[in-house]
Amino acid sequence: MISRVSTILLSTVLSAMAMSQAHSQDTIKIGIDASYKPNAWVAPDGELTGFEVDLAKAVCAEIKENCEISNVPWDGIWTALDTDTIDMVGTTVTVSKARLEKYDATRVIYKVGYAFLVPADTDVSGGIPALKGKSIGTITGTQPYYEYIKAMLGDDTDIRGYDSPDAAVLDLDAGRIAAFMNDDQQLQYQFISTGKYKLVDKPTYDSKFVGAGRAWFFRKGSKVLVDKFNKGLDAVIASGKLDEIGMKYLNAKFTTP
Incomplete structure (x- = not known):
């Protein structure tokens, strides 16, 4: 009886550990430089907020993914991506030939001057x-x-x-x-x-x-993830959610390709 209970307990613990590990692996880690208000900043309560934060959350909700958004300063954001500390640069970045040679990118989200x-x-x-x-x-x-x-x-x-x-x-x-x-x-x-x-x-x-505009960047070989985020972006843009977020933080609608 004791042996059976021990087996059940061990099985439960191992199952919980497996679920926790799977949850961790399934979490998409997004880094955003929170020093550019209104794009992103740290609120008095310590929460990340701003245009880019809300946009990332909207897309993650659209594609039904668990996303973990953290504040990663610009001078270390690419190193964080290269070393797997984050899976995506959630600060919208100018698309350039040099960047596309080294990283994967989503569709262009919007243009700036x-x-x-x-x-x-x-x-x-x-x-x-x-x-x-x-x-x-x-x-x-x-x-x-x-x-x-x-x-x-x-x-x-x-x-x-x-x-x-x-x-x-x-x-x-x-x-x-x-x-x-x-x-x-x-x-x-x-x-x-x-x-x-x-x-x-x-x-x-x-x-x-x-350049062509601004996008989100991933490590090379992230096609599945990029395709997923592109679908989410398409839906968010088509629904008018991008403009809604833009008006909330910038009092402006965005030019999208």
Whole structure:
């Protein structure tokens, strides 16, 4: 009798362990850099929130997958993907040839433009060319930003990388950089809306700079997972949920291919 009970208990424990392991393996780990409000930030209660967080949750719900979303700083997000710490870069990233050679990506989710930000009292009559020879800030590790700045202002431009837009704009306010280059949606929401800043010129949407648009990235060989997320994205976009989330956080609807 004791032997039988022991066997049942052992079987129950092993079954629970197997279920726990399966649950862990089935969980899709998504990393999002939570330093770019309104795209993603950490709320006072410690919860991740923002446009990209809500979009990832909406797609995970659509495809009925258990997703674990964590805050992974931009400067370590690709290493986290390469080392299997996360399964997906949930920060929407510009699609480029170089990235597609190394990673798998979803369909393009939306498009943004590139622009230069300056304090509101700056004379911008000379346009972008007037920034030549000056120090320009942008986000560290965002290669398309660096390439765009060099194309517009020259290869010898003093480009200074920052871990966050807030850090860059602090230096902009202090006069340590002449302009901050980033995507126009981020600049509009976080800075221009305050009335303290403006764009040097209209944003560019030229595909040779901004690429096809922004997507989510996975390790190479993730076709099954990518296909699943693509179906979820198609459904979320078709239902109007993407626009709903965009209006909630950015007061804007997105241009989708």
